[in-house]
Amino acid sequence: MNDMSDTLRLAAIGDLHVNEQDGKSYRDLFREISDNADVLALCGDLTNFGKTGEAERLASDLSACSIPVVGVLGNHDYECGQPEEVAHILRQGGMTLLDEQAVVVKDVGFAGVKGFVGGFGRGELGAFGEAAIKTFVDESLNEARKLENGLRSLRTERTVVVLHYAPIPETVAGEPPEIFPFLGSSRLADAVDRFENVKAVVHGHAHRGTYEGKTLRGVPVFNCAQFVVSARFGRPYALLDV
Numbered sequence: 001m002n003d004m005s006d007t008l009r010l011a012a013i014g015d016l017h018v019n020e021q022d023g024k025s026y027r028d029l030f031r032e033i034s035d036n037a038d039v040l041a042l043c044g045d046l047t048n049f050g051k052t053g054e055a056e057r058l059a060s061d062l063s064a065c066s067i068p069v070v071g072v073l074g075n076h077d078y079e080c081g082q083p084e085e086v087a088h089i090l091r092q093g094g095m096t097l098l099d100e101q102a103v104v105v106k107d108v109g110f111a112g113v114k115g116f117v118g119g120f121g122r123g124e125l126g127a128f129g130e131a132a133i134k135t136f137v138d139e140s141l142n143e144a145r146k147l148e149n150g151l152r153s154l155r156t157e158r159t160v161v162v163l164h165y166a167p168i169p170e171t172v173a174g175e176p177p178e179i180f181p182f183l184g185s186s187r188l189a190d191a192v193d194r195f196e197n198v199k200a201v202v203h204g205h206a207h208r209g210t211y212e213g214k215t216l217r218g219v220p221v222f223n224c225a226q227f228v229v230s231a232r233f234g235r236p237y238a239l240l241d242v
Contacts, residue, residue, distance in 0.1 A: 163201065168186070
């Protein structure tokens with residue numbers, strides 16, 4: 001646990017992909033994280049197929065975590081068409097789901113959404129043409145609006161944003177360029193950059209991406225997919241001082 005009263009130590013990990021077959025437990029990892037951080041942020045794709053059994057396994061493991069847990073769902077958590085049930089189970093396990101609320105932990109605000117695809121910068125898909133395209137873009141816009149609403153509700157001097165999809169292209173670098181538009185959206189970064197109190201953004205999703213980048217305003221962004229973090233630090237979670 002961090003002893004600096006004016007600094008919060010955040011552990012962040014994404015893409016756990018808990019499934020019902022491999023028998024892997026995260027209990028020891030959550031105990032280790034509890035000894036090294038003040039808050040744990042889970043950056044989506046917490047289950048492999050969005051099955052209730054997978055969510056129940058993760059919720060059981062979360063009982064080993066003795067620090068506050070915040071997080072968002074990822075696209076894998078929607079696969080079985082029951083994200084509300086997955087979210088309910090994880091809430092019962094002690095996780096605060098940020099999608100519909102922002103919270104304050106130790107004077108630091110946390111806001112987050114799953115996010116969505118759409119592309120970055122000049123390559124961002126616009127709402128023009130077929131109705132299907134407009135529906136697609138509206139989903140991306142809606143996620144950014146939810147994030148902005150959550151950030152607007154916070155009055156903290158320091159705020160952390162938790163996402164699944166990436167807000168900038170720099171942290172998905174390493175993935176095939178052809179799939180960049182499916183890994184995130186600049187609309188998320190636009191929402192972040194409207195708030196000067198945002199000190200860091202954490203996300204997952206891009207398993208072969210890059211650990212660190214910045215928004216146009218200079219807010220640090222960290223790809224905390226466990227595969228990226230493990231390659232950099234030799235452990236599956238990032239530690240950040242906020």
